[in-house]
Amino acid sequence: MGYELLKEFCISRDIDIRFDEPMSRHTSLKIGGPADMTFFPDESSLSELKRILAAERILSIVIGGGTNILVRDNGIEGAVIFTSKMNNIALNAERATLNIEAGCSLQKVINMCVENGFGGMEGLAGIPGSIGGAIAGNAGSFGFEIKDVIKSVNLLMPDVGIKELSVSDMNFQYRSAKIPPDSIILSAVLSLKKDEPVEVRKRIDEFIKEKKSKQPVSKASAGCVFKNPKDIAAGRLIDEAGCKGMRAGDIEVSAMHANFFINNGKGTADDFLKLMDTVSSKVKEKFGIILEPEIRILGRSGYIE
Ligand SMILES: Cc1cc2nc3c(=O)[nH]c(=O)nc-3n(C[C@H](O)[C@H](O)[C@H](O)COP(=O)(O)OP(=O)(O)OC[C@H]3O[C@@H](n4cnc5c(N)ncnc54)[C@H](O)[C@@H]3O)c2cc1C
Incomplete structure (x- = not known):
């Protein structure tokens, strides 16, 4: 089954399918390059859609609200399945x-x-x-x-x-x-x-x-960037390592909560990753603690769990 048949399947099941859809439209960070294809199925069509994608050897990932992910600037290979129509x-x-x-x-x-x-x-x-x-x-x-x-x-x-x-x-x-x-x-x-x-x-x-x-809840963020190490808040470590207000391009460590990185408008995933690197190096330098990402990083050059 080729893309034409995949498209036909989507039409027959009334599934919204989009090609080269910018992921920045679907993430709370407003960052992310295009996904090769995106689908918005309801629950009754999901298993058949997954079966067809697997038969076609098209990789797929699932995304809900996109509020805990960073999608790389070069986008996502294969299919992204959104769950927004599965909402009963x-x-x-x-x-x-x-x-x-x-x-x-x-x-x-x-x-x-x-x-x-x-x-x-x-x-x-x-x-x-x-x-x-x-x-x-x-x-x-x-x-x-x-x-x-x-x-x-x-x-x-x-x-x-x-x-x-x-x-x-x-x-x-x-x-x-x-x-x-x-x-x-x-x-x-x-x-x-x-x-x-x-x-x-x-x-x-x-x-x-x-x-x-x-928390800077009205700003574009993905929530906490790093997990809290045992018995201490990552935000406190980042703050005490002097990182509040630090920037890479248009991405900034929030002055309100240091474990939130804000996209001030034109931020990219590259900027975000650079800032994550700088902040975790500073924390390691000062406290000897290695911070582990809480956000999921998705995109063509890898997927960090
Ligand atoms: C302002 C703000 C405040 C936040 N505060 C908090 C907080 O207090 N506590 C907290 O824990 N988090 C917080 N978050 C982070 C985030 O909102 C939560 O982690 C939320 O539960 C993520 O849900 P989502 O649908 O957006 O997941 P997504 O970002 O869409 O996905 C996250 C991961 O879950 C996987 N996933 C999504 N749906 C499915 C599915 N149906 N089946 C299998 N895998 C799936 C995805 O593949 C991805 O790996 C905050 C975020 C923001 C922007």
């Missing part, structure tokens, strides 16, 4: 569970929790991106991680099909989860606690207020 939520009010498709935004889930008086997700309030991305990176804040509310995760696995995994199968760690290569999170069941909507709202408002006072 089924609610079981009695059991306080939500069955959520991976492309749902965390914000939509949190709004649903408030409306229905479900507690447990408050610590994730204000984190942008999708449920799939949050699970892939075990997103968290204020001492809370998404793994705390996960009951099970449905994965689409190559040569296996759809498989339900438990929390222990996912082996969640700080900002990571065990996802077999080339697998896609399709959906997850979250188990929450019944509470008064007004109380849930109150806690969310407090977390969002705190987040806004500490």
Whole structure:
């Protein structure tokens, strides 16, 4: 099957397919060269799309909200599958569970929790991106991680099909989860606690207020660039190594939170990577600690997990 047949398949399933799509349009950093091809399938077409891409030997990666990635300037080889059309939520009010498709935004889930008086997700309030991305990176804040509310995760696995995994199968760690290569999170069941909507709202408002006072949430960033080493915040190390306000081109270490790098408008992935290098060298020089990236770096010259 060639591109023509791939296009025909997409037309028959009403899948939006784009060629040479600039990834800067799909990342919170507003950085990233073109992906050879991009797809926006719903869940019912995903496994067939993956099968066709595999048969054609076209590499593919999956992206949710694009809020935790740096895409290199020379773009992405092969296919990018976006999950934004996989965004249904089924609610079981009695059991306080939500069955959520991976492309749902965390914000939509949190709004649903408030409306229905479900507690447990408050610590994730204000984190942008999708449920799939949050699970892939075990997103968290204020001492809370998404793994705390996960009951099970449905994965689409190559040569296996759809498989339900438990929390222990996912082996969640700080900002990571065990996802077999080339697998896609399709959906997850979250188990929450019944509470008064007004109380849930109150806690969310407090977390969002705190987040806004500490993080440059309105600027173009990808959240924390580096993982926190054991028992110390990476932001503190970067700050104490004298890196706040440091720049490479139009990328700047935020003066508000040193572990956030801001794109002031014309920043490139090369600038971003240069600044990461400079900052990690300064931290190593001063503290002897090697910082590990939290953001995922994607693109033609490599993929750092
Ligand atoms: C202003 C700001 C504040 C932030 N604050 C926080 C915070 O407090 N805590 C925190 O943890 N993070 C934070 N982040 C980072 C980011 O928002 C989260 O990590 C978020 O959960 C990423 O979700 P996403 O859908 O955008 O993932 P993406 O950036 O799209 O993808 C990230 C990774 O997940 C993989 N992935 C995405 N969807 C799937 C899927 N369906 N199946 C398999 N793999 C998938 C991708 O391949 C990629 O490797 C912040 C970011 C910003 C911009």
